[in-house]
Amino acid sequence: MNRPRLRHNRDFRLLWSGAACSVLGARITGFLWPVLVLWQGGTPAEAGAAGFLALLPHVLLPVPAGVLVDRWDRRRVLIGGDLVALAAVTSVAVAAVSGGPALAHVMVAAFAAGSAAVVYQLAERAAVRMIVRTEDLPAALSRNEARGRGAGLLGQPLGTALLPIAVWLPYAFAALVHLLSLGTLLRIGHGLRGSPGTGNFRAELAAGLHWLWRQRFLRVAIALIACTNVLFQIVNLALVVAVLGAGGAPLAVGLIGAGAGLGGICGALSAPWWLRRLPLSTLLIGCFTAWALLIPVLALVSGPVALGAVFSAVCFAAGVVNVSGGVYQARITPEHLQGRAGGVAGLLTSGASAGGSAAAGVLIGQFGVDTTVLWVGGAMAVLAVLALASPAIRAAGWAGDHTENTAPAGAAEPIESGGNRG
Template identity: 30%
Template structure:
């Protein structure tokens, strides 16, 4: 007698609107993930390349300042550009331009001669192409995903981004050890693949109705005017912008210090990779922190933690220990950033979200170039441990300046929705 055959259980069909079966979302998600992977690889290779060519921390800071400064300047017009033109056109133009620019930079590096003006020009071009892409890609996700699945789609995007920033620097550091041009070739190829994914999209992406009737200058200034009129939002943004100044300098100081101690490109890449791990952990912990503590205490606790960790960097020259401390800072910053995200979502009208986000992005990106420049300047004159102590002192002042409970009480629903709002806010970043 033959044994009874147990039927194989059927695979459960995907629910209606499933992201797994959403072809355009998968294309957009895969293309952007590869794009961010390439960017992470080139980001860690750039300071190593400048240090190898010029042997000058000041030049490293200058190049980093120009690259981030170009992105900062492009943030303000990026929102109106993304709203005025079809998003597919914006995404395709930006990715194609970045692929060409990165390939040209890789070709120059391959020759063995990398003039400083060429590196600066590449940073300007890439910065002015990256900002419109960033402004258009999230609205594009909204175009291809049904509203019922939007929060999940944005959460998937966030996790994908952290994974890209986790792997990209490691890959970039290893490739740099093989050949300094390889990380930039990878960056160019990733942009080309992303452009191909955008070309394959089927969902129509038309510009929003009514945005073209507003003048360009008014489009640039409306978001800034609204942000400046919102006291809590303005204060949170300025504090976060100052923290960006500090952490850009901290990261550059760690890279240069580790390179001086003989760390390999792969080891330096691990710095950023561990930082991405810390940020990802912070994203996971933020909702729980929001349920346990009010926004004012979240900001104060994370500010004190960052102060202690950066101050502790003055006590070691070990690349591994510095990487762990930097990861702890990234975790704390990710938790604190959720407070600003909730404030931005709750206090900004829907029709001003894009322009307000552009204004916030401008302030966020305006300070890192100064942090890079000053760090590069002082690293040539001072030991790293003094800089870490100075950065720790600045973070202590920022923690003391964080808004207190009464400020959030005047913000209405922000304080009451803290626990629930964190989850939604992180999904929409």
């Protein structure tokens, strides 16, 4: 099919705009589920349960959802995801108007909205390669990465600003943006059809896992990025503890988050420039090295401005890594394996982030903020050395130069480094 260049690609603009609305809605409500429980007088344990249920789909669903995304029309999957999210947030808004949603209602809605976000993300990323020319992938994926970071930057403060005005207001706003997303998806002209598959779910899943395991670079890169996601979760909590423990206000934490978000956006938007000039191996090893040098600096500076500036540079590199890995993966993943490859990568990286969150509090409580951050910097240096020592990483050019498979190219979920995803 003769696809138009990106600046004239109507379907990509519609897909990008719809996903921007859907991701913004997910960011607003994803942060607010535990806050809503506390706001209504719930206990911290109940709030934690709501937050856990909102994140649980990121562990349970990526792999099975990837199989289904490969089978079904991606546009229909996207529409279905928006409809589920719309129903979840609308039900909470209506319940809030009539006296407040019950705890069980909040938990079910949190799980449903989280599930919709996982499926939507897989389908949207699988759809990009179907409507974008191969040479336009760097620019398309850099815009997608910047969009996600921008939604994270706006979602949390917007949700916390609307909630005190009226409990129903942030959920009504989320419902509105999901409606806008639906409107754009219905205007996409391309069918975005998946492969009919074999009908054997287990065999299709095994085929996806087998293909991904054969890709030496992806196998090593996903493992390394999963390790960095553990470390980034520790750094995220360490920054919060450092600021609040020194008597800083929550606004100071928000300023650091804003700096990190802006750094990630700039990194994502600059990624095509880097991709035109450096091979993938140099970009990855360079970013790992930059993290190893920058993270220890966080233990040596104080104040939200200095911390925000350093962490912004860390997230700049994360934005470059996400787009670079995404472009490579998009170029080599066969069309019929898009969802499965993305689902497995998403499971490993999301699971690693969850593990980092669990470990962060224990480490900071045991060793303190500065020592923990220095240890994280040392661990990142080890990962940089491992990346440099890996033949698969060192040999990585671009999929157009040499690939590890001969199947037609398709899109998959990018390898995602943590940093500050909002």
